[in-house]
Amino acid sequence: MDLLRELTETNAAPGFEKPIRKIMERELKQTGANLVYDHLGSVFGEKQGSGDGPKILLAGHMDEVAFMVSEITKNGYLRFVSLGGWWDQVLLSQRVKVLAGQKEYTGVVGSKPPHILQPEERKKVYPMREMFIDVGAKDEEQVREWGIKVGDPIMPICPFELLPDGDTILAKALDNRVGCYIALEVMKEIKGTTxxxxxxxxxxxxxEVGLRGAATAPYVMEPELAVAMDVGIAQDGPGDNTNKPKLGKGALITFLDSSMVPHTGLRNFMIDVAEKNQIPYQVDVMLGGGTDAGRFHLFKRGVPSIVVGVPARYIHSHVSMVSKKDLDHAVKLLAAFIKAMDRQAYNQILDI
Structure with a gap:
């Protein structure tokens, strides 16, 4: 878990992905892959096949939901805007880290205390626009002396931890360092295989801010198949959640989200691979979000695409949870998928 720990504890807001890209480059080089890039900063390792099989794109995304400094007030507080989707209710009193060049400053998300709120205000979710970040500065001049500027990224704080069951991982940024981790582990899994x-x-x-790298990256590789590796929503909290995604019950295959209906031929092939190899999997149907596959499948004449990942709890907050077993199953599923795919299988998927 050292690699996943490093990936989650490294900060990378949308548009500030360089620290994660360095880790991806280091790990991909160790697999012997050739590195390819788009001009926005997306990075991929290339492994040539031994036959004429299709070009397969496997993609996580490096960024995580974060914030940006939008204003420095006269009395030294920071106003901020979101980078990615946040629910206002999960923010108050959370610790954050302001990244100001080579320096980092810890702050806390604050607002008016409940003691001075009007009764009607207490019943509402406090809006993000009225929150601020307190870094302990005395005034605006001190903030500027410290090097904090408008435009600096602000990151959640949550150390990586493997919980006592030996399987549940608690960390920030599992959406979507999970996808980065799976991308790297699949390359290690297929190293030396045919x-x-x-x-x-x-x-x-x-x-997290609009599937932007997914719009540019395919031009580098011209893929014929695409798999977005991402997290889905675990629905195993209190209540009746029969047949809903749960931690520890297998990899997650998405049948529908707000950005894409997966290619049914590819979907059925992936399920067949899972069942033939006895790899546990779960099905996700969710209209509340989308993934990079929402862009991949629209590239040029169309690219059969699907989402494979793991269920996660509490994403788009300071903390989330996934299952180590689910990660292992997702890696095994995608490695088996690559080994099973050839030109004949691809043509059958397309129904040519």
């Missing part, structure tokens, strides 16, 4: 297809495995930038 596969017909050329594989591009890595991660895009700026997914």
């Amino acid at each position: 596969h017909s297809s050329t594989v591009y495995s890595g991660a895009t930038v700026q997914e």
Whole structure:
């Protein structure tokens, strides 16, 4: 888990992905892959196949939900805006880290205390626009002396921890360092194995602010198949959640989200691979979000695409949880998928 710990504890807001990209480059080089990039910062390792199989794109995304300094007040507080989707209710009193060049400053998300709120205000979710970040500065001049500027990224704080069951991982940024981790582990899994297809495995930038790297990266590789590796929503909290995604019950295959209906031929092939190899999997149907596959499948004449990942709890907050077993199953599923894919299988998927 050292690699996943490093990935989650490294900060990378949308548009500020360089620290994660360095880790991806280091790990991909160790697999012997050739590195390819787009001009926004997405990075992939290329592994040539031994046959004429299709070009397969496997992509996580490097960015995580974060914030940006939008204003420095006269009395030394920071106003901020979101980078990615946040629910206002999860923010108050959380610790954050302001990244000011080579320096980092810890702050806390603050607001008016409840003692002076009007009764009607207490019943509402406090809006983000009225929150601020307190870094302990005395005034605006001190903030500027410290080097904090408008435009600096602000990151959640949550150390990586493997919980006592030995399986549940608690960390920030599992959306989507999980995808980065799977991309790297699949490349290690197929190293030294025979596969017909050329594989591009890595991660895009700026997914959380509009699937932007997913719009540019395919032009580098011209993929014929695409898999976005991302987290889905675990629905295993209190209450009746029969047949809903749960931690520890297998990899997650998305059948529907707000950005894409997965290619049914590819979906059925992936399920067949899972069942033939006895790899546990779960099905996700969710209209509340999308992934990079929402852009991949629209590239040029269309790219059959699907989302494979793991269920996660509490994403788009300071902390989230996933299962180590689910990660292992997702890696095994995608490695088996690559080994099973060739030109004949691809043509059958397309129904040619």
